Amino acid sequence: MIWNSMSKRTANVHVRTQWRPQVSSIAVSIFVALYLLLLMNRSFWSKGWLYLDGRMATIAFFGIGLAALYVALCVSLSVKYAMKPAFILLILASAAMAWFMDRYGVIVDVEMIRNAAETNSAEASHLITPAFLLHLLIYGVLPSMLLVWIRVRHQDFRKKLRTNLVVIFPALAVALIAGLSHAGAYAAATRAHRDWLPTLNPFAPLVTTVQFALRSSAEVNVVAAPIGEDAGVSDSASQRKPRLLVVVVGETARAENFSLGGYVRQTNPELSGKAIYYFRDTTSCGTATAVSLPCMFSVYGRSDYSHEKGRATENLLDVLSHAGVSIEWWDNNTGSKEIAARVPERSLVAREDAQFCADGECQDGILLDELDARIGAVQRDTVLVLHQIGSHGPSYYLRYPQEFRRFVPDCRSAEFSECSQEEIVNAYDNTILYTDHVLAQAIARLEEEQERLDVSLLYMSDHGESLGEYGLYLHGAPYLIAPSEQTHVPFLLWLGTEAQADYSGTCLKAETGPPQSHDNLFHTVLGLMRVETAVRDPQLDLATRCRSRLSG
Numbered sequence: 140m141i142w143n144s145m146s147k148r149t150a151n152v153h154v155r156t157q158w159r160p161q162v163s164s165i166a167v168s169i170f171v172a173l174y175l176l177l178l179m180n181r182s183f184w185s186k187g188w189l190y191l192d193g194r195m196a197t198i199a200f201f202g203i204g205l206a207a208l209y210v211a212l213c214v215s216l217s218v219k220y221a222m223k224p225a226f227i228l229l230i231l232a233s234a235a236m237a238w239f240m241d242r243y244g245v246i247v248d249v250e251m252i253r254n255a256a257e258t259n260s261a262e263a264s265h266l267i268t269p270a271f272l273l274h275l276l277i278y279g280v281l282p283s284m285l286l287v288w289i290r291v292r293h294q295d296f297r298k299k300l301r302t303n304l305v306v307i308f309p310a311l312a313v314a315l316i317a318g319l320s321h322a323g324a325y326a327a328a329t330r331a332h333r334d335w336l337p338t339l340n341p342f343a344p345l346v347t348t349v350q351f352a353l354r355s356s357a358e359v360n361v362v363a364a365p366i367g368e369d370a371g372v373s374d375s376a377s378q379r380k381p382r383l384l385v386v387v388v389g390e391t392a393r394a395e396n397f398s399l400g401g402y403v404r405q406t407n408p409e410l411s412g413k414a415i416y417y418f419r420d421t422t423s424c425g426t427a428t429a430v431s432l433p434c435m436f437s438v439y440g441r442s443d444y445s446h447e448k449g450r451a452t453e454n455l456l457d458v459l460s461h462a463g464v465s466i467e468w469w470d471n472n473t474g475s476k477e478i479a480a481r482v483p484e485r486s487l488v489a490r491e492d493a494q495f496c497a498d499g500e501c502q503d504g505i506l507l508d509e510l511d512a513r514i515g516a517v518q519r520d521t522v523l524v525l526h527q528i529g530s531h532g533p534s535y536y537l538r539y540p541q542e543f544r545r546f547v548p549d550c551r552s553a554e555f556s557e558c559s560q561e562e563i564v565n566a567y568d569n570t571i572l573y574t575d576h577v578l579a580q581a582i583a584r585l586e587e588e589q590e591r592l593d594v595s596l597l598y599m600s601d602h603g604e605s606l607g608e609y610g611l612y613l614h615g616a617p618y619l620i621a622p623s624e625q626t627h628v629p630f631l632l633w634l635g636t637e638a639q640a641d642y643s644g645t646c647l648k649a650e651t652g653p654p655q656s657h658d659n660l661f662h663t664v665l666g667l668m669r670v671e672t673a674v675r676d677p678q679l680d681l682a683t684r685c686r687s688r689l690s691g
């Protein structure tokens with residue numbers, strides 16, 4: 140009886156496995172290598188064609204060399220039990236990355252991964268569209284299922300080692316010879332076009348991910364070293380009104396689409412009615428929130444800044460705290476990126492506000508409600524940082540309410556391929572129009588408090604956005620090759636009556652023309668709050684040098 144059922148089960152297994160083709164581990168490895176290299180590398184090959192000037196022999200040898208390298212790598216991974224999971228991981232990762240590289244011109248560097256790692260689920264969900272899932276199904280899931288289905292023929296360990304080495308060594312030799320054959324051309328092309336090799340899918344992004352993981356684990360226990368402990372407000376608080384400075388940190392607003400800076404469309408109808416100093420040539424520190432934001436508030440300028448240094452040193456908010464200034468960070472975005480680690484941070488994102496919030500995100504009007512509710516409580520020198528959602532894509536249409544849907548037709552989808560170029564730009568311009576409104580309304584609130592407070596507002600965007608120029612969308616391009624659309628940001632200053640009397644308008648006006656940058660924020664905010672400290676660099680402080688009369 141027992142024997143009977145055993146043999147039946149064996150027979151069943153036999154029938155089932157008969158339908159599963161058996162393939163040698165070497166053949167599977169070669170197939171996966173070629174699949175990854177040829178089908179998952181559209182961006183890499185189209186750039187290669189361009190950067191190698193369409194020289195057939197140069198490209199062919201490059202292709203042969205890379206194919207040999209991919210085969211060597213995949214064969215090295217063809218260890219029993221580890222092989223299928225490893226290949227499935229490579230196929231799924233490369234399918235996902237191919238989508239963003241081919242579709243948005245994304246280049247995966249450490250900063251891009253940091254930004255992705257620090258995003259929230261609502262923000263990430265906008266990138267996961269039905270078209271993306273279909274792409275992942277066809278190029279990732281189906282080949283993976285095929286891989287699960289087939290039976291891989293493995294040899295015993297010794298034999299396998301020998302066979303694998305017989306493939307790996309000649310493959311490496313071929314790669315070396317092919318590489319050397321046109322070494323000069325390859326070296327020149329990779330040097331001249333830094334965006335090329337990082338698109339080699341999936342190995343370049345995977346190496347970058349490992350680098351990011353190593354760096355992040357190294358900074359888990361970093362404690363920020365104090366700076367500006369000598370800071371103090373230079374004039375006595377008892378002889379004047381308390382100062383309130385609202386710093387609005389913008390999101391994804393590019394200077395090209397601000398009519399204050401010369402954009403042909405009227406995207407700043409409300410701000411243009413205010414007495415604004417608009418610094419028209421301002422450069423960002425990074426091209427993504429996770430880079431720009433800590434850099435803006437850091438004592439280091441862009442040329443000295445690194446993520447590690449930023450984390451290891453206190454920032455602008457800490458220096459203001461040392462000076463006795465009250466600080467709050469209000470967040471309608473993905474958090475302060477540790478900038479507000481030592482001061483109160485209030486997240487508005489999860490509010491259940493029927494007017495402004497839905498699906499875990501709020502429109503920036505919620506910041507105005509918060510300002511209404513809390514401005515009355517300001518009694519002493521205070522800096523409020525308002526971190527907007529601004530123009531964050533790709534779902535621009537979610538960023539503004541119906542009444543700001545003025546440039547039409549506007550793209551109503553997170554999937555750019557469903558919209559025309561005009562619709563994408565219209566939706567983006569509506570987000571700028573709404574930011575214009577939010578800033579002007581914040582200024583109006585401050586104006587109402589001028590009787591008891593010395594008020595001012597500073598706005599600076601964290602980075603810009605590509606709207607299809609050079610085939611790029613969104614942001615996050617490596618800084619060295621980023622187009623100006625991603626690094627040229629709006630920066631403006633508004634002063635209340637009290638503050639206006641303290642500053643020379645002619646001097647401030649003169650500063651709006653020459654190049655400024657994120658480097659100015661740290662020092663200018665200290666200047667506006669009259670904080671004296673050794674870490675304030677007068678060269679970068681736009682406020683102090685334009686102060687016309689000294690009081691206190």
Ligand SMILES: [Zn+2]
Pocket residue numbers: 390391427428429601602
């Ligand atoms: Zn950003």
